[in-house]
Amino acid sequence: MNQGYPRLLGDIGGTNVRWAWQEAADDGLQDVSVQPCAASASLQDSAMHYLAAHGRRSPRWAAMGVATTVSGDDVRFTNNSWQFSILGFQRALALERCVVINDFTALALSLPVLKPQELRPIGAGSAVAGSTIALLGPGTGLGVSGLVPDVAGRFNALAGEGGHVTLAATDDLQATLLGILRKKFPHVSAERVLSGAGLVNLYEAICVLHGCPSRDLQPADVTDGAVAGNDDQCVLAVKYFTQFLGNVAGNLALTLGSQGGVYIGGGIVPRLGATFDDILFRQYFEDKGRYRAMLSAMPVWVITASTPALLGASRALDTLP
Numbered sequence: 001m002n003q004g005y006p007r008l009l010g011d012i013g014g015t016n017v018r019w020a021w022q023e024a025a026d027d028g029l030q031d032v033s034v035q036p037c038a039a040s041a042s043l044q045d046s047a048m049h050y051l052a053a054h055g056r057r058s059p060r061w062a063a064m065g066v067a068t069t070v071s072g073d074d075v076r077f078t079n080n081s082w083q084f085s086i087l088g089f090q091r092a093l094a095l096e097r098c099v100v101i102n103d104f105t106a107l108a109l110s111l112p113v114l115k116p117q118e119l120r121p122i123g124a125g126s127a128v129a130g131s132t133i134a135l136l137g138p139g140t141g142l143g144v145s146g147l148v149p150d151v152a153g154r155f156n157a158l159a160g161e162g163g164h165v166t167l168a169a170t171d172d173l174q175a176t177l178l179g180i181l182r183k184k185f186p187h188v189s190a191e192r193v194l195s196g197a198g199l200v201n202l203y204e205a206i207c208v209l210h211g212c213p214s215r216d217l218q219p220a221d222v223t224d225g226a227v228a229g230n231d232d233q234c235v236l237a238v239k240y241f242t243q244f245l246g247n248v249a250g251n252l253a254l255t256l257g258s259q260g261g262v263y264i265g266g267g268i269v270p271r272l273g274a275t276f277d278d279i280l281f282r283q284y285f286e287d288k289g290r291y292r293a294m295l296s297a298m299p300v301w302v303i304t305a306s307t308p309a310l311l312g313a314s315r316a317l318d319t320l321p
Contacts, residue, residue, distance in 0.1 A: 004061035004097055004317055008051070011103060011309040013045065013067045014079025014140030015196075019050040020310045021059070029314075032054070032307055036088040036176075037318025043084045043295075044092050051093075057152035062090075063099040063313040067141060069161055075100060079140050083177050099316050101159065103309055104143030108135045108157040109319065110305075110312035111147060118305035119263075123282040127261040134258035136162070136249055137207060137266030137303070138198070142191035144254050154319075157312075162252065163191040170247055170284065180205040190248050193241065196268065199223065223268070227275045242277050245269075246284030250295055254288060261299045265309075269302050 014179075017037050020029040031054040040046035051058070063218065070079045076083040082158060090098035111133060127257030133147040144162030147155040164198070168188045169175035180199055181188045192198055203222050207214035217225075217234075225234030225283040245264075253262050262285075269276055286295040 006056075006059050006093075006137075006301065007317065008047065008056075008059040008062040008093070009313045009316060010043075010047070010053065010062070010064035010066075011106065011307065012037070012064055012077075012082075013103060014077065017043070017046050019047065021054065022314055029310055032310070037080045037082060042083050045087055045092065049061045055138050058094050060095065061097045061099075061186065061317055062093065062107075063101070063317045064104035065101055065309045065313050065316075067103045067143070070102055070159070073242060090162075097317070099313075099320060101157075101313075101316055101320070102145070102317070103184075104137065104145035104265070105157045105159045106309040106312035106316060107137070107143065107303075108133070108145040108312065109155075109265055109315045110308040110310075111135065112155060113311060114223075114303065114308060115296055116307070119301040120302065120304055121154070121260040122278045122300040122302060125261070125297050127299050128259040131260035132256045132258045133260040134249070134252045134256045134260075134262045135265060136252055137264055138196075138245065138268045138301075139266035140196055142189075142194045142198075143266065144252065146236055146252075146258065147260070148244070148256070155304060163193050163194070165190045166301050167188075167193055167244065170287070174240065174243065176209060177202070177205045180208050182199055191242070194242050194248060196220075199237055199241055199268070202240055203233055206233045206236050206240070223271055223275075227272065231268070238272060239277070240274060241268075242280050243284045246281040247287075249281075249300070250285040250288055253285070253293060253298055259294075259298060261301065263301050263303055265303045270304055271295060 007022040009020045018034050020032045073086050086100050089230035135145045137143045142163030146158045199219050200224040204214045222234045226238035
């Protein structure tokens with residue numbers, strides 16, 4: 001299928017909304033725009049403003065990755081106040097077709113077309129061609145997906161909410177931190193630690209553990225404090241973030257048997273840069289007892305591309321019913 005142009009493509013997270021235009025099948029993304037979700041009253045308002053700002057006519061088709069579960073016509077976001085009807089959005093923009101999928105399903109669909117320069121390897125390992133691929137990414141929330149090959153060798157993207165699995169500790173100190181967090185949250189999911197808000201949660205738990213007062217920090221403050229190295233609690237928050245991320249990524253890799261590799265998306269790990277300890281991550285990623293050798297052979301990449309989920313949204317229009 002190679003039709004349905006021009007296309008409006010969206011990647012709607014808990015904090016920001018990204019839009020792009022694709023004029024024809026052989027064209028790249030045009031007029032890529034990033035705006036805070038809070039700048040618009042609704043998804044429809046944001047889309048209409050984008051089209052007007054760039055002088056674009058009504059698109060024929062549209063596809064969006066959204067940071068929430070998509071299980072029917074009514075879509076409600078997990079980490080912002082927006083909600084919308086897919087059919088209502090389609091009618092408002094006079095679209096012939098509108099596809100709405102989870103944002104990490106969209107990101108997963110982009111993986112086969114990412115270029116080597118848009119990926120940063122963490123450690124060694126070699127991908128087995130045609131094998132299952134795992135994807136997770138801490139950002140405003142924790143997205144989880146993957147690609148599973150069918151008998152014809154085509155990849156199918158998973159749609160789920162793996163970011164909300166129960167987080168487990170691998171040592172006594174991690175267990176103590178989770179115990180502190182359980183006094184605040186009845187259920188300490190992976191997202192409660194592996195997200196922007198999760199970094200703040202870790203920072204505050206470390207302050208409790210050390211018996212020192214915590215400051216009113218935002219996620220960017222924690223990462224900045226860790227990158228600068230001038231706040232011991234922020235440095236430790238990133239250290240334990242890295243440990244937990246390695247553990248959760250290893251669990252996902254085992255669950256999916258992802259010998260095609262593991263990809264890390266989201267905005268946090270790229271922002272940390274050299275402060276992200278690759279060796280520490282691999283230690284906790286591979287520490288799976290009798291399956292250490294299997295995980296040691298698996299490659300892991302950090303996605304450094306700027307708007308990959310928009311590419312995945314376009315591919316969804318060509319591959320999904």
